Amino acid sequence: MMTNLYTERLLLRKMRTTDSASLFKIWSDPEVAKFMNIDPFTEESQAVNMISHLDKLAHDNKAIRFSIIKLSTNELIGSCGYxxxxxxxxxxEIGYDIAKEHWGNGYAPEAISALVENAFNTLNLNRVEAKVEPENINSIKVLEKLNFTWEGTLRQTEKSKGKYIDLKIFSKLKSD
Known part of the structure; x- marks a missing residue:
């Protein structure tokens, strides 16, 4: 079920333990982790543990997480997945993160487009959702650019970093 996804500039491939140093660099950045429902990582072992956890979810067909590789440099610039x-x-439900130095280059919409296409055409899904904190303006702009529909706000629907948070829910249907 796990296959590599390619876009014009990116390779989305299954996350590996050997990605831990690059992912630690991204996930330890407070600005990246701000909307991730994690505290910024302080040790690479946290990234190793996260990768192992995500791998178990993938093995159980509950989630799939990809490392985002920039084809021109072979650099790991983020992660995304179901x-x-x-x-x-x-x-x-999709999620994504991009290293701060790569923000604003269109990598998030490019990666998410590949996820959506794979969801509809390979996984035969009907709906792709994204839940976003209202303050995460950049992520909301990405979803709007990709013609996701804002369905509403889930009030105090999850706890993040010890506080209840609202989440805006966006969706895209196969028929859209």
Whole structure:
């Protein structure tokens, strides 16, 4: 089920333990981790543990996480994937993060487009969702650029860093 996804500039491939140093660099940045429901990592072992956790979810067909590789440099610049897969209801929730020095270059929309296309055409899903904190303006702009539909705000729907947070929910349907 796990296959590499290619875009014009990116390779999305299964996250590996050997990615831990690069992912630690990204996930330890407070600005990247701000909206990730994690505290910024302080040790590379946290990235190793996160990769292992995500790998177990992938093994159980509950999630799939990709490392985002910039083809021109072979540099790992972020991660993305299906945070939650629900094959019974043919839907998935996506998530993504990009290293701060690569923000504003269109990599997030490019990677997410590949995820959406794969969800509809390979995984045969009907719906792709994204939940975003209202303050995460950049992420909201990415979803709007990709013609996701804002469905509403889930009030105090999750706890993040010890506080209840609101999440805006966006979706894209296969029929859109």
């Amino acid at each position: 945070n939650f897969l629900d094959f019974e209801n043919e839907k998935a």
